[in-house]
Amino acid sequence: xxxxxxxxxxxxxxxxxxxxxxxxxxxxxxxxxxxxxxxxxxxxxxxxxxxxxxxxxxxxxxxxxxxxxxxxxxxxxxxxxxxxxxxxxxxxxxxxxxxxxxxxxxxxxxxxxxxxxxxxxxxxxxxxxxxxxxxxxxxxxxxxxxxxxxxxxxxxxxxxxxxxxxxxxxxxxxxxxxxxxxxxxxxxxxxxxxxxxxxxxxxxxxxxxxxxxxxxxxxxxxxxxxxxxxxxxxxxxxxxxxxxxxxxxxxxxxxxxxxxxxxxxxxxxxxxxxxxxxxxxxxxxxxxxxxxxxxxxxxxxxxxxxxxxxxxxxxxxxxxxxxxxxxxxxxxxxxxxxxxxxxxxxxxxxxxxxxxxxxxxxxxxxxxxxxxxxxxxxxxxxxxxxxxxxxxxxxxxxxxxxxxxxxxxxxxxxxxxxxxxxxxxxxxxxxxxxxxxxxxxxxxxxxxxxxxxxxxxxxxxxxxxxxxxxxxxxxxxxxxxxxxxxxxxxxxxxxxxxxxxxxxxxxxxxxxxxxxxxxxxxxxxxxxxxxxxxxxxxxxxxxx
Amino acid sequence: xxxxxxxxxxxxxxxxxxxxxxxxxxxxxxxxxxxxxxxxxxxxxxxxxxxxxxxxxxxxxxxxxxxxxxxxxxxxxxxxxxxxxxxxxxxxxxxxxxxxxxxxxxxxxxxxxxxxxxxxxxxxxxxxxxxxxxxxxxxxxxxxxxxxxxxxxxxxxxxxxxxxxxxxxxxxxxxxxxxxxxxxxxxxxxxxxxxxxxxxxxxxxxxxxxxxxxxxxxxxxxxxxxxxxxxxxxx
Numbered sequence: 001x002x003x004x005x006x007x008x009x010x011x012x013x014x015x016x017x018x019x020x021x022x023x024x025x026x027x028x029x030x031x032x033x034x035x036x037x038x039x040x041x042x043x044x045x046x047x048x049x050x051x052x053x054x055x056x057x058x059x060x061x062x063x064x065x066x067x068x069x070x071x072x073x074x075x076x077x078x079x080x081x082x083x084x085x086x087x088x089x090x091x092x093x094x095x096x097x098x099x100x101x102x103x104x105x106x107x108x109x110x111x112x113x114x115x116x117x118x119x120x121x122x123x124x125x126x127x128x129x130x131x132x133x134x135x136x137x138x139x140x141x142x143x144x145x146x147x148x149x150x151x152x153x154x155x156x157x158x159x160x161x162x163x164x165x166x167x168x169x170x171x172x173x174x175x176x177x178x179x180x181x182x183x184x185x186x187x188x189x190x191x192x193x194x195x196x197x198x199x200x201x202x203x204x205x206x207x208x209x210x211x212x213x214x215x216x217x218x219x220x221x222x223x224x225x226x227x228x229x230x231x232x233x234x235x236x237x238x239x240x241x242x243x244x245x246x247x248x249x250x251x252x253x254x255x256x257x258x259x260x261x262x263x264x265x266x267x268x269x270x271x272x273x274x275x276x277x278x279x280x281x282x283x284x285x286x287x288x289x290x291x292x293x294x295x296x297x298x299x300x301x302x303x304x305x306x307x308x309x310x311x312x313x314x315x316x317x318x319x320x321x322x323x324x325x326x327x328x329x330x331x332x333x334x335x336x337x338x339x340x341x342x343x344x345x346x347x348x349x350x351x352x353x354x355x356x357x358x359x360x361x362x363x364x365x366x367x368x369x370x371x372x373x374x375x376x377x378x379x380x381x382x383x384x385x386x387x388x389x390x391x392x393x394x395x396x397x398x399x400x401x402x403x404x405x406x407x408x409x410x411x412x413x414x415x416x417x418x419x420x421x422x423x424x425x426x427x428x429x430x431x432x433x434x435x436x437x438x439x440x441x442x443x444x445x446x447x448x449x450x451x452x453x454x455x456x457x458x459x460x461x462x463x464x465x466x467x468x469x470x471x472x473x474x475x476x477x478x479x480x481x482x483x484x485x486x487x488x489x490x491x492x493x494x495x496x497x498x499x500x501x502x503x504x505x506x507x508x509x510x511x512x513x514x515x516x517x518x519x520x521x522x523x524x525x526x527x528x529x530x531x532x533x534x535x536x537x538x539x540x541x542x543x544x
Numbered sequence: 545x546x547x548x549x550x551x552x553x554x555x556x557x558x559x560x561x562x563x564x565x566x567x568x569x570x571x572x573x574x575x576x577x578x579x580x581x582x583x584x585x586x587x588x589x590x591x592x593x594x595x596x597x598x599x600x601x602x603x604x605x606x607x608x609x610x611x612x613x614x615x616x617x618x619x620x621x622x623x624x625x626x627x628x629x630x631x632x633x634x635x636x637x638x639x640x641x642x643x644x645x646x647x648x649x650x651x652x653x654x655x656x657x658x659x660x661x662x663x664x665x666x667x668x669x670x671x672x673x674x675x676x677x678x679x680x681x682x683x684x685x686x687x688x689x690x691x692x693x694x695x696x697x698x699x700x701x702x703x704x705x706x707x708x709x710x711x712x713x714x715x716x717x718x719x720x721x722x723x724x725x726x727x728x729x730x731x732x733x734x735x736x737x738x739x740x741x742x743x744x745x746x747x748x749x750x751x752x753x754x755x756x757x758x759x760x761x762x763x764x765x766x767x768x769x770x771x772x773x774x775x776x777x778x779x
Binding site for chain 2: 132
C-alpha cells in the first residue's frame with residue numbers, strides 16, 4: 001500500500017503541509033495547476049522534478065480519481081500527457097481569489113476607485129500628500145476576517161504616508177482573529193478614523209467623473225458628515241479557487257454555500273471533508289486569513305498521520321469511531337446506483353461490472369442499507385432485540401401503558417435518552433438516524449410494539465450530514481403506508497434531540513407514549529419470515 | 545447636541561487637534577461601558593462615549609460651546625470601567641478649561657475670583673474666621689473629656705497642617721468638631737492657618753490650572769513659613 005500524500009494547490013498552506021510531511025519522511029506529490037512560485041518550492045520551475053520521494057508536477061491538472069482511503073488512484077495530465085499516481089490520502093489546498101465588491105457599494109472601477117489588494121500594493125503613490133481616502137469594509141454584508149485584516153493593513157499603509165487622512169467605513173469590523181485587535185490599534189495610532197454603521201447606511205454616489213461622494217450620519221454623535229475622498233478603496237471577498245468546481249466533482253466532495261470544500265458539520269475535524277482520506281485545508285476549505293494557514297497545515301498533518309495510523313492498524317485505537325462497514329450482495333444488486341448516489345461519504349465505488357463499498361472509506365452510517373430498494377446491502381449496525389413476549393391485555397389491565405421501540409442515534413438520541421425507563425421501552429442504538437429502514441419500523445410494530453420512535457440528530461448536527469433527513473423520510477413513508485391501510489400513522493414518529501438534551505428527550509418520549517395511549521393496543525398477529533411480510537395492526541386489519 | 549445645518553465636510557475636521565493629550569482616546573472601542581456607568585448620561589443627550597468620539601474627531605468648537613462638559617459630575621465612574629483606560633473625566637476637565645472664563649456656568653468662577661482676592665471662597669475677613677473657630681473650640685472644651693481644648697492657629701513647627709472646607713466655616717460649624725476632637729484624643733501636634741485656610745479648589749471643576757496652582761502655592765507658602773512638613777487636606 002502506498003504512503004504517498006497527494007497535495008493539490010499553490011497556497012502557503014499547501015507548501016507548509018508539504019514541508020512538514022517532508023520533514024516527517026512521508027512521501028509527497030505536489031500538484032500545481034500553474035508554475036512553481038518563487039518563494040515556495042526548492043525544485044527547478046517548469047520541469048517535472050523529483051527529489052527522493054517528493055515530487056512536484058507543475059502545469060498539471062487533476063482529471064479523475066478512483067479508489068478509496070489508503071488507495072486512491074489519481075488521474076493527472078501534464079503537457080497533454082496523461083499519467084496516474086497512487087496516494088493514501090489527498091490534501092486540497094488551492095489558493096483562493098480576492099474578488100472586488102464594486103456592486104455592493106454601487107461603484108465602478110476608476111482611477112479614483114480601486115479594490116483593497118490594488119490599493120495596498122500601490123499605497124505609497126496612490127494619492128498626493130494630505131489627500132483623503134475612504135475605505136469600505138463589510139457595510140452591506142459581513143466581511144471576512146481575512147479581508148478586514150487586509151483593509152486595515154491597507155489603511156495603515158496609506159495613512160502612514162505624509163499627512164493623508166484615511167476614513168474607514170465599516171459594519172461589523174472583524175477583529176476577533178489572531179492579531180485583529182492589534183491591527184485596529186495600529187491603524188488608530190496611524191490616524192485612521194472609523195465610522196461604524198449599525199442602524200444606518202452611508203449614501204454613496206459616484207459621479208460621471210468617477211469621483212465618489214459619501215453622505216452619512218455618525219451613529220455615535222448623531223453628527224451628519226459629507227466626504228468626497230480623493231481615492232475610494234473598495235472591499236473584497238475571498239472566493240474559492242475556480243478549480244474547486246472540478247475538484248469537488250472529481251473527488252465527490254460536498255461544498256458549503258460559499259463554494260468551499262467543507263460543509264459546516266460540527267462533528268468533523270478541522271480539515272476533514274465528507275470523504276475519508278480527502279482533506280481540504282487553508283483557502284480550499286474556508287475564506288480564512290493567511291495567518292491561519294500554519295494552523296490549518298498542522299491540522300492537515302495531524303489528520304494525515306491519524307489516517308495512516310488507522311489504515312495500518314484498522315482495529316486500533318482510532319479516535320474516529322467508525323461503524324461496521326456495509327457490504328453489497330452482488331447477487332441481489334440490480335445496479336440502480338441508489339447507494340452510489342446517496343452515500344454521504346462517497347464510499348460506494350463504481351466498477352464497470354459492479355458496485356462495491358470501499359471498506360476503508362465506509363463510515364458505517366448504514367444509510368445505503370436502509371435505502372437500498374432491493375435490500376441488497378448487508379449492514380450489521382442495527383440490531384433490534386426482541387420487543388417482548390405477550391401482548392398487553394387491554395381488558396385485564398387497569399390502564400393501558402403502550403410498549404415502545406425507540407431507534408436512537410448513537411451520537412444524539414441514545415445519549416439523551418439514557419435514563420429513559422426500561423419498562424415497556426426498548427432502546428435500540430443505531431449508528432445514524434438514516435440507518436433505520438421501513439422494514440425496521442414495520443418489524444417493530446409487527447413484533448408487538450404499540451409505537452416506534454426514531455430519535456435522531458437535529459438537521460445540521462448529523463455526522464453523516466444527510467442521515468437524519470433520510471430517517472425523517474423513512475418515517476414519513478411508513479406513516480403514509482399506515483394511513484393508506486387503515487392504521488394510525490401516529491404509531492411511528494421522528495423526533496430530533498442533541499446528546500445533551502436529556503430532559504427534552506424524556507418529555508419527547510413521555511409525550512409520544514401519551515399519544516400512543518390514546519390508541520388501542522396493537523394486536524399480535526406476529527408473522528414469521530420476510531421482514532417485508534404482513535404486519536398485523538389495528539385490531540386485525542392486515543397490510544401486505 | 546445635534547446640528548441642524550448642512551453636514552460638515554469630513555476633510556475639514558482637525559482630527560489631530562487633541563493628539564497631544566495624554567488620554568489615549570484613539571483606542572476607544574466605542575463599547576459604551578462609560579455611557580452605561582455614567583450617572584448623568586441622557587441629560588441633554590449627553591453621554592461620555594459621544595464626548596470621547598467628538599474629541600477623537602477634533603470637534604473643539606462644538607465641545608467647548610456645549611453644555612455637556614458641565615453636566616458631567618466628574619465622578620470618574622467612566623474612567624473606572626473603561627477597558628482602554630482612557631481617562632474620560634480628565635478630558636472633560638480639559639474641555640471645560642478651554643471655555644472663556646466669563647462663560648463658566650454657575651458661581652464657580654465668582655468663587656475662584658473671591659479666593660484670589662481674599663484667600664477663601666466666602667470672602668470672609670480674617671478676624672471673623674478666628675472668631676468662628678475659637679467659638680467652636682470653646683464649645684468643644686465644654687464637652688466632657690475635652691476640657692482645655694484649644695484650636696492651635698498658625699502654630700510654628702506643628703506636625704500637621706490641616707486645611708478647612710469653607711462650608712464648615714460658613715454654615716456647618718458642628719462638622720468642624722469631629723476631626724479636631726480626634727486630634728485632641730490622639731494628642732496630635734496640629735494647626736490651622738489664619739490666612740489661606742481654604743481647602744476647596746474650584747479650579748479642579750472649571751479646568752482652571754492657573755487658579756489651582758495659585759491655591760496650592762499659597763498652602764505651600766504657609767507650610768514653609770510655619771516650618772510644617774505634613775499636610776492634611778480633607779477636601
